[in-house]
Amino acid sequence: MKTNYIAVYAVLILLFSGCDKFLDRPPLTALDDNTNGWTSEEKLRMYADKYYADFFNGYGIAFNYGTAPMTSSTNTDDVVSLGNQANFTRSVPNSGIWSYTNIRSLNIMLDRIETRMSGILSEEAKAHWTAVGKFFRAFRYCELVQSYGDVPYYDFELFDTDLEELYKPRTARNEVMNHVYDDWLYVLENIRTNDGDDQKLNKYIAAGFISRLALTEASWQKYYYNNPGQAKKFYELAIEAAQIDISSGKYDIVTDYKSLFTSKDLKGNKDMVLYRGYDAALGVTHAIASQCNLSESTNNGPTTDLLKAYLCTDGKTWGNSAVANASEFDLTSMIQSRDPRFEATFFSKPNLLNRSALFYVTKYFSREAEESVVTGNGLPTEFSSNRNETDAPILRYSEVLLNWIEAKAELASMGGAAVTQDDINKSINKIRQRPVAAEAKSRGVENLPDLLLNALPTDPDRDPSVSPLLWEIRRERRLEFVFETNRLADLRRWSKLEYMDNEQNTDLLSGGWVDFPVELPNELDAKNIGVFAVVDKDGTETVYNGTNDAEMKGFYKHQNNNPRLPFLNQANINPYLTPVGLVQMDEYELKGYVLKQTEGWPQN
Structure with a gap:
């Protein structure tokens, strides 16, 4: 049977996961947490399995695409959309803030491994599962800092009564990522090379993702924050992690490109x-x-x-x-x-x-x-x-x-x-x-x-x-x-979102080359007058007027393809980082705390 990461352990997820929104996390049910939730390595494995679908979405399930390709990659310089091009956030939203659901759940897992499973797990198993928890927690912190920059850092179980912690100031990004860096070192040292299935989290899978995430952070540090010391640290880790997979002999480039995305069974594929x-x-x-x-x-x-x-x-x-x-x-x-x-x-x-x-x-x-x-x-x-x-x-x-x-x-x-x-x-x-x-x-x-x-x-x-x-x-x-x-994440980490500026790059509003009289002659009719246009290699645009059929050869441009609004070099708009919402800022203030707005956005 093929490995499936969408196997959902419904009871465990319902009993062990917190609510979706920060500051709204009821405690675990007493039954499973105190009685039979942490009594074997197999139950711990089932608990950890729920993170696979969260972090490794793939093509999603049914019509729930999630972060699937072709659905989450449309706002880049690779894609022209019919109509208005997608805009970057241009104002502070009424409501919006980070979710710590997975981090809370992972901190609980790490706490229970330490406090309740010492007599159940061998030292090797304890180290492995601690590494698994730290891997996923580090993964989530990477996602948070890439979106918000500074975010609160927690490496312990948090309760609704801990107001000083719940409403504490945002932790500096470098401090958060230094914790993540330490977690990654622990992961690479302690996670198993094989957990019984080559598609279960192991040293090689972890190392591959660490090569991606460390490279991402290094690029942000070099190009956005202008911090060469921090950048060098993470570039070196990206190389070290990638080298683990390269030196393993487990992987190779052996499959034609299209088959990588259209195969019904990738089991055993070295790519x-x-x-x-x-x-x-x-x-x-x-x-x-x-x-x-x-x-x-x-x-x-x-x-x-x-x-x-x-x-x-x-x-x-x-x-x-x-x-x-x-x-x-x-x-x-x-x-x-x-x-x-x-x-x-x-x-x-x-x-x-x-x-x-x-x-x-x-x-x-x-x-x-x-x-x-x-x-x-x-x-x-x-x-x-x-x-x-x-x-x-x-x-x-x-x-x-x-x-x-x-x-x-x-x-x-x-x-x-x-x-x-x-x-x-x-x-x-x-x-x-x-x-x-x-x-x-x-x-x-x-x-x-x-x-x-x-x-x-x-x-x-x-x-x-x-x-x-x-x-x-x-x-x-x-x-x-x-x-x-990958593309939008790459442009962000290189500080190159200007590549998506339609005013600087008119090639973002046209698509593929077409010779209408030869390839699509029936489309040169009254309904497409003033709708279809072509752009030649020199950038000259010709709009179809009903009589210029012979000229309709070039890069296709639908006249409804409109540019995104300018988003660079404008005060109080930072396309690189996500603002938090007004509701959340007010909530902090009502409780006597201050939620600092994301860098580049207005505080009020």
């Missing part, structure tokens, strides 16, 4: 550090294909900016490449001349089901299902509605490799050891040489050549504040994780 299993026989399914099954429409598609980022098969940018049709952006030319991940991500013809960009994303739709739809045999049942049963990658080995090489490159820019060609070969080039699917090869798809340190691509669109090496590492991340959940 996976952690995945979430689905099984229709158990009634555990999802609905990710409803976003990309060639049968349902979508309002989100790729930006022209994203499409221009794909390298050609000689490893050069489209404007510098000698590859045939390198400067062309029609789907056939791009499939044959670009990074193979392009072919694995998009349908092969412009499609009006993608209403914002015409390039239809099929990254999460299997080749077999696509063939069934194209040949008129219909949409397979398992890709319709919420019947999807493909397994969801949670942490891929490719991410660990890219975390590792980015941290090394950042340290090198801060006086550390220089990145070597061998480092590039072990990371970016290993990813580039992954297998290409037979169907892709039949379309003329080829792998990119190795990235060479002495011949980095010359990119006229490179941000001049970013070194050529880091620019290529960041490009690799963008294309490896496109339409997943």
Whole structure:
């Protein structure tokens, strides 16, 4: 039977979890907490299992997408939406604050391991489960500081009567993350290398996530807080953690790109550090294909900016490449001349089901299902509605490799050891040489050549504040994780949200290339006058007027695609951190305390 992280131990969750909102947490029921809740390692394991669905969401359950790809990644420079582009928060909300439900629950777990299970657990088991609790607690604190910056820190069970603690001032981010850093060291030293199932939390899974989270904090410290000492500390930990997985021999890049997201069984796949299993026989399914099954429409598609980022098969940018049709952006030319991940991500013809960009994303739709739809045999049942049963990658080995090489490159820019060609070969080039699917090869798809340190691509669109090496590492991340959940988090940690500013980048409002007279001639009719437009490579926009059919060739731009509001360099608006609500600030004041507003937002 496949491993499923959606197994829900309902009784334990109801009895052991607190309420959803900070300051509203009733105590545990006396029965389970005092009688039979902490009497065996197996019960402790069941208690910890409930965190898997919280932290490792995958594709969600049924139509509850949660943080699933294609649903939580729409507000980035990769995605153009039909209509108004999503805005960043522009004012302090009436209500809103952090949730400490998981932290309270984890502090209870850690307390009970120490105070009630010493005679039940061996020293090894006690250390392992303490490490598990500290891993999840550190994970949640990372999420909190990435959103709010300074947040209250608690490493003990908190009761409703502890007003001084409940309403204490926000703890400085560095202090919070120094506690997290110490927890991570404990985790890497004490967590088991195997807990009986390679998809149960172990040293390698923990190390992979620590490489991500430590890299994230290091980047915030370098680029947002301008704290090189703290940044160096976390970059070094990111490298150390990633190296654990790299040196283990457990993982490799062995699967073609599309199969990573469309497989019904990822068990034993060496590309996976952690995945979430689905099984229709158990009634555990999802609905990710409803976003990309060639049968349902979508309002989100790729930006022209994203499409221009794909390298050609000689490893050069489209404007510098000698590859045939390198400067062309029609789907056939791009499939044959670009990074193979392009072919694995998009349908092969412009499609009006993608209403914002015409390039239809099929990254999460299997080749077999696509063939069934194209040949008129219909949409397979398992890709319709919420019947999807493909397994969801949670942490891929490719991410660990890219975390590792980015941290090394950042340290090198801060006086550390220089990145070597061998480092590039072990990371970016290993990813580039992954297998290409037979169907892709039949379309003329080829792998990119190795990235060479002495011949980095010359990119006229490179941000001049970013070194050529880091620019290529960041490009690799963008294309490896496109339409997943990484891009906005990456832009935040690099302090590069300006890439999403429509006034600075007009390529964010147009989508894929279309030759209307050839590819979609029937759409040049009265109903689309003043609605459809195209933008040529020089940025000239042509709106359809009913008589200019021959001119309708270029990057598609729907006239309803409107820019997001400006969000940078405005007083009392900080797009990087989340403000707390007025209601919560008033609640503190009524009880005689002060809740300080998040950095960059007005106190009142």
